[in-house]
Amino acid sequence: MNRNHSYLLSILLFCMIGTNVSAYDIKVPNADGIMVYYNYVNDGTELAVTAGNLDSSGYSSDYSGTVVIPEEVTINGLTLKVTSIENYSFFYSIELTSVFIGDNVTTIGKGAFKGCTGLTSIAIGNSVTTIGEEAFKRCHSLTSVFIPNAVTSLGDAAFYDCQSLVFVSMGNNVTMIGDFAFGECHKLASAAIPDNMKTIGEGAFYNCFNLTSANIPDSVTSIGGSAFYNCESLAYVSIGSSVTNIGDDAFFGCRIKIVELNSNEIVSNNYSDGASICNHFSHRVGTYIVGEGVNSIGDFAFSGFSDGTQDMTLDICSTVSSIGKSILDYHSCKLDLICRATVIPETDEDAFNRVNFCQSTLYVPEASLEAYRTTAPWSEFKNIVPITSSGIIAPTTTQQTTIMECYDLIGRRACLPQRGVNILKMSDGTTKKVVGK
Secondary structure: OOHHHHHHHHHHHHHHOOOOEEOOOEEEEOOOOOEEEEEEEOOOOEEEEOOOEEOOOOOEOOOOEEEEEOOEEEEOOEEEEEEEEOOOOOOOOOOEEEEEEOOOOOEEOOOOOOOOOOOOEEEOOOOOOEEOOOOOOOOOOOOEEEEOOOOOEEOOOOOOOOOOOOEEEEOOOOOEEOOOOOOOOOOOOEEEOOOOOOEEOOOOOOOOOOOOEEEEOOOOOEEOOOOOOOOOOOOEEEEOOOOOEEOOOOOOOOOOOEEEEOOHHHHOOOOOOOOOHHHHHOOOOOEEEEOOOOOEEOOOOOOOOOOOOOOEEEEEOOOOOEEOOOOOOOOOOOEEEEEOOOOOOEEOOOOOOOOOOOOOEEEEEHHHHHHHHOOOOHHHOOOEEEEEOOEEOOOOOOOOOOEEEEEEOOOOEEOOOOOEEEEEEEOOOOEEEEEEO
């Protein structure tokens, strides 16, 4: 660049400082008098909404209040459809309060409404197919979103840090929720996942403290790492039959009471690193339900309760025919194991490694009660209770008194009597001293 060109460029940049910059082809007022800015696209046959005058920080400085994006605009007798909203069109338009998007718009661009902190409502047109990344990021006043059926994907961080967002309705054709799409939406209580969903991205619902349930349909194949990280109000999770991958820390920090597993691949522990399904749930889950149709439970599938602080219920469906080794390894606290299989599953001899058989209860079909009582390793349970057609029957007072707690002479706890003197606390409230050989 020669000296004269450098001099002219310096003058141009100096003149731009502190002034507004235009970045549009035309501007046309709506019927309500609100000015909307456009660029010609598709060889001048269509229009895209764009930013108006940009201030020195690059923010759009012309949009405020309510803005209606029309379906079409007539200019000099020529009518053109409005088909898209360009990247960053309303970027940090902090005085914008509501937007109505016309039905000809198909794309909402990257960061289109990012930082519109005063935006309380958005009506998305029925033709929108794509919501770009960060499209509504940091729209702190947005309370609810209805995503129409035409939308197929939500970009990364599309609604990230929408602090007032309580409710989201997603159309039936959304197949992908991008990474951190709803991350840091602290008030989000409801976000039904549609039946055609394939992928839930990394951190999709990260730190959504008020989300109470997650029903993951059969169409979903992958749940990204930290997808529901720290969703501390999440009480119920149902995992569909097609899920083959759950990322690291997907449910970390969630105080989940019930997890229903319908995916044979997950319960079969189809992980390259052999990780336990429990590792995804911070060891806080109270009840795991293995849904009907699952036929196998893999090695170490529910291991990992080494701290001994969480009682657990594992409800195994009637279709399970095989159970791997150490599925409950290191589970040192109380366990209610319900196995609904009439034919005893082919079970590894170490399937219940370190289960506290003294305090745990096994519930099995009444017709198979004696078979379970005489077949290892199921016979290790000291309390085996029949399930009848009326449901689970609690132990009666006529049943055999069982060992509830076992200690040696210096107070160390064990599940079964060890060699030497043992102090036993029985289920009828009595205490016994026995010598183990």
